[in-house]
């Protein structure tokens with residue numbers, strides 16, 4: 001039997017070896033890989049995400065939990081990539097042109113990975129044409145943009161426009177975030193969604209993909 005509490009305790013305390021061991025143990029006991037992922041790792045990470053959203057834990061705790069989750073994912077990855085049942089939905093994300101801040105974006109990446117999405121991280125200082133190339137190459141369901149400077153927020157608008165001009169706007173949902181970004185700004189520039197933090201970003205992606 002997969003013990004969800006044990007997964008949560010180990011993951012929330014950032015115990016990488018313990019998470020790895022629990023993951024391997026569950027597989028050895030014959031639990032299906034999807035179940036170990038969903039009920040073991042992802043549900044534990046979800047709980048950490050909820051506590052973060054409620055202000056009960058802070059960024060460092062989320063980062064160590066995410067790192068522990070990665071160590072469990074590493075055990076599952078070779079098996080998952082062989083299994084045809086799981087078609088992860090893909091998200092491309094980057095910090096916009098001129099902006100070098102990536103702590104928040106990286107947190108969003110980790111939480112989305114924890115939420116079961118496949119992420120292509122384009123990094124920082126990403127110009128519109130790089131987003132466009134990545135959309136063509138990876139055919140993602142969602143494109144996320146991060147900006148931390150009031151002076152680079154405008155690049156989100158420019159990127160959306162460039163995606164439109166490239167004829168790709170209908171293929172992707174676009175979400176935006178970062179400290180100076182608001183829901184109103186997101187609406188004004190024609191984005192499909194905005195989230196104020198990494199845990200809400202996971203809810204947002206799930207919501208817009210279900211629409």
Ligand code: B12
Nearest residue numbers: 099100101102103104144146149150177178179195197198
């Ligand atoms: C760390 C930091 C830096 C680091 C960045 C290191 C790194 N690898 O990221 C360094 C030192 C490089 C830096 C540089 C600069 N910085 Co700076 N920096 C910060 C600081 C202190 C923290 C930002 C941070 O990481 N926050 C923590 C993360 C977790 O929060 P977050 O980014 O908001 O992300 C969360 C949400 O916004 C959301 N989110 C984020 N992205 C996305 C994306 C999507 C799609 C979604 C849905 C959600 C989402 O989820 C995240 C997690 O919950 C802030 C001040 C502050 N307290 O915010 C200033 C701050 C952002 N910086 C500022 C400035 C001015 C600069 C510089 C211009 C300074 C200078 N004169 O050189 C340069 C600019 C460099 C550049 N071109 O980008 C100003 C911006 C002012 C403004 N209004 O524009 C701030 C606000 C400081 C200030 N009060 O003046 N900075």
